[in-house]
Amino acid sequence: MKIQFLGGAGTVTGSKTVLQVKDVRILVDCGLFVGSKDLRSRNWAEPEVDPSSFTAVALTHAHLDHSGYLPVLVRRGFRGPVYCTPGTRDLCQVLLMECARLMAEDAAYLNEHEKSRHRPALPLFSEAEALAAIDLLRPVPFGQTVEIQAGLTLRFTRAGHLLGSACLHLETPRTRLIFSGDVGRLSDPVWRPPEPLGEADILVLESTCGAYTHPEGDPERQFGETLRRVVGRGGVVLVPASAIGRSQMLLHFLARLRYRGEVPDVPVFLDSPVVVDVAHLYGAHSDDHRLSRSACQNMGRVPHHVSRLDQSRTLSGNRFPMVVFAGGGMLSGGRILHHVKAFGPDDRNAIVLAGYQAPGTRGEALLNGARSLQIHGEDVPIRAEVVPLAGLSAHADCQDLVQWLESLDRPPRHVFVNHGERENSEALRDHLVSRFGWNCTVAHHQGLVTLDETQAWPTPGLSRT
Ligand SMILES: [Zn+2]
Known part of the structure; x- marks a missing residue:
């Protein structure tokens, strides 16, 4: 063997x-x-x-x-x-x-x-x-x-x-x-x-x-605080994440925070070329997770799906408070890079890092305090707040x-x-x-x-x- x-x-x-x-x-x-x-x-x-x-x-x-x-x-x-x-x-x-x-x-x-x-x-x-x-x-x-x-x-x-x-x-x-x-x-x-x-x-x-040892943390509360702070100053929250995975945990948090009236009701976009019926998917594999059927449905109702590329580019042009989830995670490529180019240089905005950022990725660079990122051959200044969510590791x-x-x-x-x-x-x-x-x-x-x-x-x- x-x-x-x-x-x-x-x-x-x-x-x-x-x-x-x-x-x-x-x-x-x-x-x-x-x-x-x-x-x-x-x-x-x-x-x-x-x-x-x-x-x-x-x-x-x-x-x-x-x-x-x-x-x-x-x-x-x-x-x-x-x-x-x-x-x-x-x-x-x-x-x-x-x-x-x-x-x-x-x-x-x-x-x-x-x-x-x-x-x-x-x-x-x-x-x-x-x-x-x-x-x-x-x-x-x-x-x-x-x-x-x-x-x-x-x-x-x-x-x-x-x-x-x-x-x-x-x-x-x-x-x-x-x-x-x-x-x-x-x-x-x-x-x-x-x-x-x-x-x-x-x-x-x-x-x-x-x-x-993972730090103690309440990522739901921290996410809620981040949202209130960023929206309060007229900013945009970017979350680098694939269509499925960590994004659902944050959408689940968002559904709960909204229900309790703890966060402002700003639009949430899930920007991915693949649209997923999350409630159906999580419902079909209910043994894997602790969420109730209604929690899965509520989580699925939070985001507007943006699948077409032209719609994604339009999102980058918006200047009103919103939350944008887009791949790839760890900022390794994909639509999120265009959003970071558009929103990263503005200090009213925030980039929320959820989960592990592998060494050598732009996500890790941000975590380590980088204030500029190389994207598509350009140096993009990062003045946006970088928020690592504590206690959200899946490992x-x-x-x-x-x-x-x-x-x-x-x-x-x-x-x-x-x-x-x-x-x-x-x-x-x-x-x-x-x-x-x-x-x-x-x-x-x-x-x-x-x-x-x-x-x-x-x-x-x-x-x-
Ligand atoms: Zn994994």
Whole structure:
């Protein structure tokens, strides 16, 4: 048995881990790299492993840093099934299409305005390629076991990080492996907590927030205060977010704040080329979250959908108080960049950062106090207030992870810590070693582990290929 880390190791994006059992090859997650130019260039590079050699792909959840490379994998020859939960299937249909359309809009804008060093600027994948990837999704309900090939089964348990998000359990007759995917918090206002883990010989564990403790915070109150303050001075609130995900939590807050009369009734726009029936989607996956049917309906009624590009550009020209949600999250591209160009230089406005901002992204730069951003080759001064919403992380912190890992029925034989910046992964490894005394290794990019299932395992080493 071999495990190789081709993404999401030493970084939080581009999640891709290969499990090989004899001649069966499973790709666990198929994510896009986001952030620095060096990381993003990996999305365009020749794949390290021939995509047509994978028996199957299994997705832990729909965030693009776990699913967004799928259309490229398919273009490059992958034809097998993509196992995921029904919720992940539904979200992938939205997020992959949104990503394809935003990239097409970005490329068209750059070409039209001759802003790109690449001539012509091209999207990483097309809408047709996104649809081809969506066609391969094979939903597997939580708890149901599927045999991928004789002697190798797959099962999902709830991870509490996003609608449909799951931990992936893969089993051979001798070995139980768990890939945690992104793990949610034990007490999240929207998501139900991650399920107990059961048994694992090998655990591949995320460490995005593995080194720290989340600050206490009441993001709903903070969002309400931000809105009152910004609207009070005649400003606009921008929220970089995809059509589905963190935006729904904030829309849920907005519905409640409005109901209690705590925020001014200004227009709210959800600017995305893909329109989602949120109430229906959340209603169809009600086991994943804590929201009532009426809360889902109320949340769905808050925003006006802006799907056409010309309508989106018109939004950027408005000068009245409003709230605009637009992708991409972390300001990595998409329509939000046009809104930041229009509203960022005005100190009456605010940019609300909800959730994790990966290193190297404009979102992280803002978080670190940047007062100007490079957008479409221009320096855009940022005088708008930058508001990181505390307590809104969808990732378990160190305490959450430790408490959740106590649900294992027995100690794992080995833990590979991945999906984190190196300092976070190392800190979590050290913590697990001192807390539980487990064998833990930090995964690194392209690291390869060989495990002999028939022997008592030595501590596996990681070798570079
Ligand atoms: Zn995620």
